[in-house]
Amino acid sequence: MTAHTGYPYTQTITTRWKDNDQYGHVNNIDYYSFFDTVINTYLIREGQLDPVAGDVLGFCAESHCRYLQALSFPNDVDAAMRVTKLGRSSVRYEIGLFASGSQEPAAEGWFVHVFVNRSDRKPRDLPAPLRSALSRLLVNVETEVRA
Amino acid sequence: MTAHTGYPYTQTITTRWKDNDQYGHVNNIDYYSFFDTVINTYLIREGQLDPVAGDVLGFCAESHCRYLQALSFPNDVDAAMRVTKLGRSSVRYEIGLFASGSQEPAAEGWFVHVFVNRSDRKPRDLPAPLRSALSRLLVNVETEVRA
Amino acid sequence: MTAHTGYPYTQTITTRWKDNDQYGHVNNIDYYSFFDTVINTYLIREGQLDPVAGDVLGFCAESHCRYLQALSFPNDVDAAMRVTKLGRSSVRYEIGLFASGSQEPAAEGWFVHVFVNRSDRKPRDLPAPLRSALSRLLVNVETEVRA
Amino acid sequence: MTAHTGYPYTQTITTRWKDNDQYGHVNNIDYYSFFDTVINTYLIREGQLDPVAGDVLGFCAESHCRYLQALSFPNDVDAAMRVTKLGRSSVRYEIGLFASGSQEPAAEGWFVHVFVNRSDRKPRDLPAPLRSALSRLLVNVETEVRA
Numbered sequence: 054m055t056a057h058t059g060y061p062y063t064q065t066i067t068t069r070w071k072d073n074d075q076y077g078h079v080n081n082i083d084y085y086s087f088f089d090t091v092i093n094t095y096l097i098r099e100g101q102l103d104p105v106a107g108d109v110l111g112f113c114a115e116s117h118c119r120y121l122q123a124l125s126f127p128n129d130v131d132a133a134m135r136v137t138k139l140g141r142s143s144v145r146y147e148i149g150l151f152a153s154g155s156q157e158p159a160a161e162g163w164f165v166h167v168f169v170n171r172s173d174r175k176p177r178d179l180p181a182p183l184r185s186a187l188s189r190l191l192v193n194v195e196t197e198v199r200a
Numbered sequence: 201m202t203a204h205t206g207y208p209y210t211q212t213i214t215t216r217w218k219d220n221d222q223y224g225h226v227n228n229i230d231y232y233s234f235f236d237t238v239i240n241t242y243l244i245r246e247g248q249l250d251p252v253a254g255d256v257l258g259f260c261a262e263s264h265c266r267y268l269q270a271l272s273f274p275n276d277v278d279a280a281m282r283v284t285k286l287g288r289s290s291v292r293y294e295i296g297l298f299a300s301g302s303q304e305p306a307a308e309g310w311f312v313h314v315f316v317n318r319s320d321r322k323p324r325d326l327p328a329p330l331r332s333a334l335s336r337l338l339v340n341v342e343t344e345v346r347a
Numbered sequence: 348m349t350a351h352t353g354y355p356y357t358q359t360i361t362t363r364w365k366d367n368d369q370y371g372h373v374n375n376i377d378y379y380s381f382f383d384t385v386i387n388t389y390l391i392r393e394g395q396l397d398p399v400a401g402d403v404l405g406f407c408a409e410s411h412c413r414y415l416q417a418l419s420f421p422n423d424v425d426a427a428m429r430v431t432k433l434g435r436s437s438v439r440y441e442i443g444l445f446a447s448g449s450q451e452p453a454a455e456g457w458f459v460h461v462f463v464n465r466s467d468r469k470p471r472d473l474p475a476p477l478r479s480a481l482s483r484l485l486v487n488v489e490t491e492v493r494a
Numbered sequence: 495m496t497a498h499t500g501y502p503y504t505q506t507i508t509t510r511w512k513d514n515d516q517y518g519h520v521n522n523i524d525y526y527s528f529f530d531t532v533i534n535t536y537l538i539r540e541g542q543l544d545p546v547a548g549d550v551l552g553f554c555a556e557s558h559c560r561y562l563q564a565l566s567f568p569n570d571v572d573a574a575m576r577v578t579k580l581g582r583s584s585v586r587y588e589i590g591l592f593a594s595g596s597q598e599p600a601a602e603g604w605f606v607h608v609f610v611n612r613s614d615r616k617p618r619d620l621p622a623p624l625r626s627a628l629s630r631l632l633v634n635v636e637t638e639v640r641a
Contacts, residue, residue: 065508066508066510067506067507067508067531068531069507069527069528069530069531070368070369070374070527070530070531070533070534070535071368071374071376071527071530071531073368073369073545074364074365074367074368074369075251075252075364075367075368075369075371076251076257076259077369077545077546080236080364080365081232081236081260081263082229082230082232082233082236082365083229085228085229085232086229086510086511086512087510089227089228089229089510089511089512090508090509090510090511090512090567090568092511093511093567093568094511094567094568097568098568104222104223104514104518105222105518110223112223112267113228113267114266114267115264115265115266115267116228116264116265117262117263117264117265118262118263118264119261119262120259120260120261120262120263126531126534126535127531127534127535127538127539212361213361213363214359214360214361214384215384216360216380216381216383216384217380217383217384217386217387217388217515217516217521218380218383218384218515218521218523220398220515220516221511221512221514221515221516222511222514222515222516222518224398224399224516227511227512229512233363233364233365234363236363236364236365237361237362237363237364237365237420237421239364240364240420240421241364241420241421244421245421251367251371252371273384273387273388274384274387274388274391274392369545369546370545370551370553374530375526375530375554375557376523376524376526376527376530377523379522379523379526380523383521383522383523398516398517399516404517406517406561407522407561408560408561409558409559409560409561410522410558410559411556411557411558411559412556412557412558413555413556414553414554414555414556414557
């Protein structure tokens with residue numbers, strides 16, 4: 054795993070045979086699965102999110118991806134993440150995907166989570182451990198990834 | 201299947217047990233699979249795209265989704281589509297997803313295809329049957345779905 | 348949708364672009380997703396299974412598939428189902444998959460569910476509505492699909 | 495990654511948020527994706543299989559899985575593999591899945607590949623590099639995993 058400039062957190066994801074579609078490369082939808090995976094791994098491991106029994110759930114409100122290079126099974130992918138907005142109940146992540154070993158992004162995207170109560174599914178303040186973990190990834194981005 | 205205002209083409213997609221994630225609703229990445237499916241079904245059935253042996257492939261350059269309502273297995277989903285930009289080699293689609301029977305969108309998104317040669321994977325002019333099929337879905341949108 | 352001899356219940360499943368793998372046909376793992384889908388749709392719609400809030404969950408204990416013909420996006424698939432064993436807490440289903448319109452199976456498989464309490468995840472007797480729905484699909488099979 | 499007794503080849507697979515289904519564990523169909531992944535990774539890396547341009551394709555003829563323990567995102571999975579039959583054109587693999595760090599299998603399964611020509615999709619002799627790679631994983635199993 055390589056560190057990626059501008060992204061404080063990186064995780065390596067192994068690809069699967071099923072990721073490659075009819076055109077021989079990782080299908081566009083799986084990129085979002087990589088986003089979802091790096092984000093939730095961080096929330097669970099660093100921010101004490103408990104998807105099975107916790108009071109708080111993160112719902113995806115919006116997501117976006119710009120595809121720059123093909124990714125391909127069986128090569129690993131580095132999913133690198135930063136936080137660019139940290140609101141009372143919502144978070145905006147930016148994610149870069151890189152073919153393992155490369156510094157050129159294969160894709161750049163963003164993803165917005167709204168945190169809700171498990172009980173009534175209404176937006177709620179981020180719990181302290183989650184806020185603390187996410188604030189460690191907060192960066193000032195002058196030039197954001199644009200839709 | 202219901203017609204959806206503003207979208208000239210609609211297709212019903214059946215959901216799968218595996219679509220529902222840990223929070224009991226269709227996972228955010230599957231919405232993109234619905235986009236991919238309605239688009240490619242139309243290209244194959246109406247525009248003579250041949251993904252197995254044809255000269256032309258459509259690569260996803262960019263995609264976006266705004267999530268408005270939960271979708272849930274085992275209910276069907278209507279995927280409704282229009283074309284908002286038809287370039288020499290690229291197309292911009294907008295897609296609305298609706299819980300079957302509802303007129304309120306569960307999600308709105310867009311998706312950009314760049315068409316390339318199978319041989320060298322370089323952008324190329326859209327073949328005539330594809331252009332003709334896509335131009336039938338071209339609409340003037342004053343207020344587009346914004347990222 | 349066509350009725351399929353020997354299978355009392357049939358459901359049509361729409362395929363997705365992502366189902367086709369690098370070799371241009373529906374990937375072997377998606378066949379199991381079709382099994383999972385026809386079974387759980389029936390349990391929810393006919394047997395009152397409530398995966399979100401109910402007391403009873405069905406866990407897969409064993410599954411098997413024999414692949415006979417290729418299936419391919421964008422064509423529909425008929426998933427046909429029967430019950431061949433109905434125990435106190437477990438059920439054995441047999442499933443035939445058919446390219447829509449065909450009477451020749453593309454695959455034959457089976458799937459064993461063990462029903463457990465949501466609370467302690469221990470096996471439990473099938474609730475009456477589930478047993479009643481499943482018994483309607485119970486057939487005597489002299490020659491079973493063999494592993 | 496841990497070595498697993500009786501399986502000469504092991505690969506670690508990272509799980510994804512989307513693997514967990516409504517019941518909070520890796521869905522039964524994803525186990526087959528792990529099978530497919532460890533097998534094809536080995537064929538490509540060790541046996542010179544070229545899924546994009548090679549003359550030979552491997553089609554799945556039959557597969558089976560017995561589920562013993564739950565697997566769960568975000569924990570890694572070890573997929574361990576052996577070959578138990580090596581025919582002229584077909585191969586039978588056995589796969590054990592293990593929660594990373596555990597020696598107790600979470601699942602045991604098998605998978606049969608038939609190798610065909612890309613051109614006519616008819617069975618053909620295994621090419622020498624593939625046969626050589628697979629024979630290195632061939633074991634004598636007195637007690638096989640039974641369907």
